[in-house]
Amino acid sequence: MTRFKRRLLWAFACLVALGALVLGGLFILNLDDADPRANQTAPPLVGHQLTDQIARGAYLTRAGDCMACHTVRGGPEYAGGRAIVTPFGTIYAPNLTPDHATGIGSWSANDFWRALHNGKSKDGSLLYPAFPYTNYTKVSRADADAMFAYLQSIPAVKQSNSAPQLRFPYNNRVLLYGWRALYFRPGVYQPESTQSVEWNRGAYLVQGLGHCSACHSARNALGGLDLKGELGGGFIPVVNWYAPSLTSDVEVGLGDWEISHIVALLKTGVSPRSAVFGPMAEVVAASLQYLHDDDVTAMAVYLKTLPRPDARPAAEKEYARPNEIDQVLTLGAKVYKDNCVACHMTSGKGALPAYPPLSGNRAITMPSAVNAIRVVMYGGFAPTTAGNPRPYGMPPFAQDLTDSEVAAVVSYIRNSWGNSATLVSPSDVNRYRSVPME
Incomplete structure (x- = not known):
């Protein structure tokens, strides 16, 4: 055998060994973080214990906002089908009702736990992280069991699930092994011993079910x-x-x-x-x-109590020359007087709870102005809640104001009453004109 062939075989053997190491690493990193009861069948709850567990599960699924994704607007609750649009394509939320053919009626509590905690379906297939199992993995087994008990108690709806519509190569589910190796480690929330019970409860909800x-x-x-x-x-x-x-x-x-x-x-x-x-x-x-x-x-x-960074984020560049800034703010002041002052007042202090303040409002002055732009163009609508049953909404102005006028009034608001932020350009506004509010 020539020296060249020996070197070629050696290189090939090294590549095979490296490939085996990579595959082995991916396999290890994707192993289930097993619960001690994962393969055990707990005695079924009955009577008031089961009733209490279902009630707790209903509360926890609310806390996790599960209905938002798993219910088509106007459709049966938790029957799935809502499109979750991502930069990689569209994923459709599955049916969580106890229908045996199309829902999770044939699942066990262990199967449900595996989905939340390990991001794997009943058949072992990897779930796409549009389902936030990277957060739900922190949920305790007891809470997962309660959620499952509740979902098993709701009316069964026969509604088939839709396959994901993802672009190549994201439609290749095997790539999730690599993604999970990089970005996912299963593990139930572990309380911080130096913090209070209240703090730990908040951390558990924010990091886990709340998936903030x-x-x-x-x-x-x-x-x-x-x-x-x-x-x-x-x-x-x-x-x-x-x-x-x-x-x-x-x-x-x-x-x-x-x-x-x-x-x-x-x-x-x-x-x-x-x-x-x-x-x-x-x-x-x-x-x-x-x-x-x-x-x-x-x-x-x-x-x-979350840590606060010391440095202020780098400011965006001003689009206007110094001699143009006064013109922009003057136009913005006029647009504000004609359209905004009746609600938000000359002082920018608004009138709570109907009209939120603009003065000192960091949601207005943060480096990204996209939210302020979109609210001016497409309106702003606070939610209807028990504590605010008749919320006021801000009307849209996209049909009345040009890109330059929207940019000017947002720039004016971001730089009045003690506010200080970069100006907004007409091109920033135009970028979102054809994209209505979700």
Whole structure:
């Protein structure tokens, strides 16, 4: 055998060994984080114990906002079919009713636990992370069992599931083994011994069932969360909405908020500091308003203690020359006087709870102006909640104002009454003109 052939065989053997190591690593990293009871059948609950478990499960599925994805608007609850549009294609939420043919009627509590905790379906296939098992893995086994008991108690609906419609290569489910190796580690939430019971309860809800990081954290090109910047804000690309940072006080960080104001915002959608619009309004309306006061307070306590970054995010470049800034702000002042002052007042202080303040509102002055642009163009609608049963809505102005006028009034609001932020350009506005509010 020639030296060249020996080297070629050696290189081939090295590649095979490297491939085996990689595959072995992927296999190990994708092993189930097994629960001690995973293959055991617990005695079935009966009577008031079962009733209590189902009631708790109903509460927990509300806390997880499961209905939002697993119910088509106007359709049967939890019967699935709602399209979840991602940058990689569309995934359809499955049927969670106890129908044996199309739902989870043939599942066991162990199967359901495996889905939440390990991101795997009953047949062992990997679930796409549009289902936030990266958060739900923190849910305790007892809570998972309660959720399953509730879902088994609701009316069965025969409604077939739709296959995902993902672009190549994302339609190849085997690639999820690599994705999970990079971005997923199963594990139930472990309480911090140095923190209070209330703080730990809030952390459990925020990190787990609440899956707040799914929106409020940045994602990379593969859809993996930036865990170093968890809850540091993230752009929701298809919805074209920015979920602001819950850590940076330059954005909506809650470090200097009163606990009661955070609770009011989460529970009712309005507070003396701000109001929720866009995707967060749906979360409050469908989920958070139904949580117990002590749970919402626990979430507020936890959120208020999140680490705050020291550095202010780099500012965007001004689009206007210095001699044009006055012209932009003058136009913005005129547009504000003609369209906004009746509700938000000359002082920008608004009139709570109907009209949120613009002065000192960090949701207005944070580096990304996309939310302010979209609210001006397509209106802002706080959720209807028990604590705010007749919310006021802001009308849309896209049909009345040009791109330059929207840019000017947003720039004016971001730089009046002590506010200070970069200007908005007409091109920034035009980018979202053809994308209506979700």
